[in-house]
Amino acid sequence: MMRKFLGFAGLALIGSIYLSSCSQAERKLPIFKIAAEDANGQEIQDSIERKIPDFNFLNQDSTYISQDFFKNKIYVANFFFTHCPSICPTMQRNLLKAYEKYKGNPKIAFLSHSIDFKYDQPYVLKDYANKLGVDNDQWQFVTGSKADIYGMSDNYLVYTKVDANVPGGYDHSGYLVVIDPDKRIRGAYDGTDPDQVQKLLADLDILLNEYK
Missing domain, CATH: 3.40.30.10 (Glutaredoxin)
Incomplete structure (x- = not known):
C-alpha cells in the first residue's frame, strides 16, 4: 500500500467546507493527513495524521x-x-x-x-x-x-x-x-x-x- 500527502491547497478546501458547516463555537481547524492508496493508485479510506518528528x-x-x-x-x-x-x-x-x-x-x-x-x-x-x-x-x-x-x-x-x-x-x-x-x-x-x-x-x- 502506498501513501501520498494531501497538499496545502486541497486541505484548505476541505477545511473551508468543514468550517462552513459548523457554528462559531464548534469550529475547529482541519488536520493535515497522509491519504492512503492501494496498489492501483486508488485512494482508500484510512489515513494517517501528519505529525512533525522530533528535532x-x-x-x-x-x-x-x-x-x-x-x-x-x-x-x-x-x-x-x-x-x-x-x-x-x-x-x-x-x-x-x-x-x-x-x-x-x-x-x-x-x-x-x-x-x-x-x-x-x-x-x-x-x-x-x-x-x-x-x-x-x-x-x-x-x-x-x-x-x-x-x-x-x-x-x-x-x-x-x-x-x-x-x-x-x-x-x-x-x-x-x-x-x-x-x-x-x-x-x-x-x-x-x-x-x-x-x-x-x-x-x-x-x-x-x-x-x-
Whole structure:
C-alpha cells in the first residue's frame, strides 16, 4: 500500500467546507493527513495524521532546542534566510504581527528555520532577531545541517532548495505552518499575503480555544 500527502491547497478546501458547516463555537481547524492508496493508485479510506518528528537544532543563543521546547504549545513554523532579497522580509514582518499579538502567551510559540546552513550562524540569527524586534524566547531562530533542515522542511510540506540561479542562492515557499500541541499540522498560510496572515491570526484563536 502506498501513501501520498494531501497538499496545502486541497486541505484548505476541505477545511473551508468543514468550517462552513459548523457554528462559531464548534469550529475547529482541519488536520493535515497522509491519504492512503492501494496498489492501483486508488485512494482508500484510512489515513494517517501528519505529525512533525522530533528535532534538535541550534538556536540564536547557541543553545540546542528540541521538540520539548514546544511541548504543550501551538507554534507557527517557517523557513527563511537572513539575507533573503525576495519574500523573506515580507514574510517575517507579517509573522511579527502574530508574535506581537501573542507575545507573553505561554501557549503560543514561533520557529523559523534558516535554510542558509553556511552563513546563518547563531550570532547572525541573534542579530537578525534583535533587528526584527524579537526580545524573548517565544520566537526561536534555528540552524542545522543541510540534511536536517531541508529534511525538516519536507515534514512541514514546505518547498526549499539550494539554487544558484535565484536571488540569494536559495529558493523556498513562504508558508507559515501551524502545529498543534499534538505535533499535527493544522494550517498553512501564505506569509506574503496580508489576507492570509489575518486568517492565520483568526485561526490561531480558534486553535487556542480548542486547547484551552
